[in-house]
Amino acid sequence: MRLPPQRFLAALMALSVLALGTAGCGRDEAPDLINGKTKFVQKCASCHALARANASGVQGPNLDQAFGPARNEGFGAGTVDGVVQQQIALVRRNSSMPANIVTGADKKDVAAYVAEVAGQPGEDTGELATAGAPDVSNKVVDAKGDRLEIDADPSGALSFVAGKANGPAGALTLVMKNPASIPHNIGIEGKKVGPVVGSGGTSQVMENLTPGKYTFLCTVPGHADGGMKGELTVK
Ligand code: HEC
Numbered sequence: 001m002r003l004p005p006q007r008f009l010a011a012l013m014a015l016s017v018l019a020l021g022t023a024g025c026g027r028d029e030a031p032d033l034i035n036g037k038t039k040f041v042q043k044c045a046s047c048h049a050l051a052r053a054n055a056s057g058v059q060g061p062n063l064d065q066a067f068g069p070a071r072n073e074g075f076g077a078g079t080v081d082g083v084v085q086q087q088i089a090l091v092r093r094n095s096s097m098p099a100n101i102v103t104g105a106d107k108k109d110v111a112a113y114v115a116e117v118a119g120q121p122g123e124d125t126g127e128l129a130t131a132g133a134p135d136v137s138n139k140v141v142d143a144k145g146d147r148l149e150i151d152a153d154p155s156g157a158l159s160f161v162a163g164k165a166n167g168p169a170g171a172l173t174l175v176m177k178n179p180a181s182i183p184h185n186i187g188i189e190g191k192k193v194g195p196v197v198g199s200g201g202t203s204q205v206m207e208n209l210t211p212g213k214y215t216f217l218c219t220v221p222g223h224a225d226g227g228m229k230g231e232l233t234v235k
Contacts, residue, residue, distance in 0.1 A: 032105070034131040036113030037124070039106045041132030042157045045226050046182045047097065052117035052124050053132060056222040060097055068119015080115035098181055101156075136163040136227050143167035147175060150186065150216065150230070154179040158218075158226030160186075165216060165232045172234070173206045174216060184223065188232065189215040196220055209234045 037053055045055035049062040067080045088107050091099040102110050123129065139162040141150055148167045153159045160176070174194065176186035178201050185203040187193025191214075194203035217229035 029105075031112030032109045033113050033116060034127055035106065036109035036111070037128060038132040039102055039110045040113055041226060042155070043101050044110065045132075046156075046158055046220070046223060049222070050114065050118065052120065052122075053113075054225065056225060058221045063114055064119045066118070067114070071119050077112075077115040080118060081111045084111035084114045136230060137161060138163055140164040140166065143172060146171055147173050148232075149175040149177070151177045152180050152184045152218070152228075156180045156182055158223050158228045160216075160218075160228060160230055163230040165230060167209070167232060167234050169209055169211050169234050171206060172209050173204060176203045176218075177201075178203065183220060184218045184228070185220065186216060187219055189217055189224075189229075193219045211235055 040050065040053050041055065044050075045053060045057055047057040047059035049056050049058070049064065051064050067083075071077070071080060085107055087097075088102060088111070089100060091097050100107075117124070124131075137159055141148070141162040141164075143166065146168065148165055150160045150162050150165055153161060174186050174188070176184065176194065176197075178184045178197050178199060181199050183196045183198050185194045185196040187205050188207055188209075191207055192205050194205035196219075197203045211234050214232040214234065215229055216232045217224040
């Protein structure tokens with residue numbers, strides 16, 4: 001059975017009213033879309049595609065496809081906003097999407113940003129254009145002997161704890177501990193990569209390297225584009 005369009009609208013409206021009701025204080029302030037985009041890139045882009053945020057995660061639904069058609073059929077941004085806030089707060093049981101991954105003002109801002117841009121053509125402009133841009137760390141790590149440990153960022157952001165690394169030529173073992181709730185791995189672009197591991201896991205891979213510059217990265221789709229990569233110098 002399919003709901004007639006009016007019923008569908010009514011269902012969506014009910015959802016967004018519920019979301020308004022449960023959002024609590026701070027509702028009167030206008031959402032901060034820059035914070036929304038930044039948080040989206042940090043917390044959501046690893047699993048969801050959203051073109052305006054350069055996000056290409058594949059574990060969850062493509063949000064342009066999920067909300068673009070409704071927006072283009074005349075549902076307002078407010079309706080989508082409510083649905084997104086609802087999804088964040090009331091994740092289905094056993095979903096791989098962590099519940100309440102953002103809360104409070106961050107939740108409101110992320111939902112407002114998704115509602116604003118999902119399925120919309122063009123590019124973000126002004127300050128929004130650079131918000132959430134990949135944040136590759138300036139930190140440098142050096143190999144200890146033939147072991148080079150570069151852990152994943154513990155906050156769930158798409159980055160390693162260091163953006164640059166140095167190692168010796170010959171056999172080098174790359175090791176990444178993953179303290180985040182999102183699966184990651186480590187490897188060298190165009191070469192072998194370690195297994196994808198979840199929270200608490202360690203990904204590890206051995207390579208024979210000649211002197212030169214390489215890119216170390218996480219090969220989970222969308223992660224390297226989101227900033228999870230760096231430069232390895234082998235001497
Ligand atoms: C670890 C992966 C993961 C992360 C991180 C994640 N999601 Fe999800 N999301 C999913 C999956 C999987 C689904 C599919 C539905 C389900 O499992 O409940 C989903 C569903 C959704 C839906 C419903 C889409 C539809 O077609 O109805 C929305 C909206 C959504 N997520 C938004 C977000 C936002 C916003 C964030 C960041 C604050 C986020 N997700 C973070 C995995 C993720």
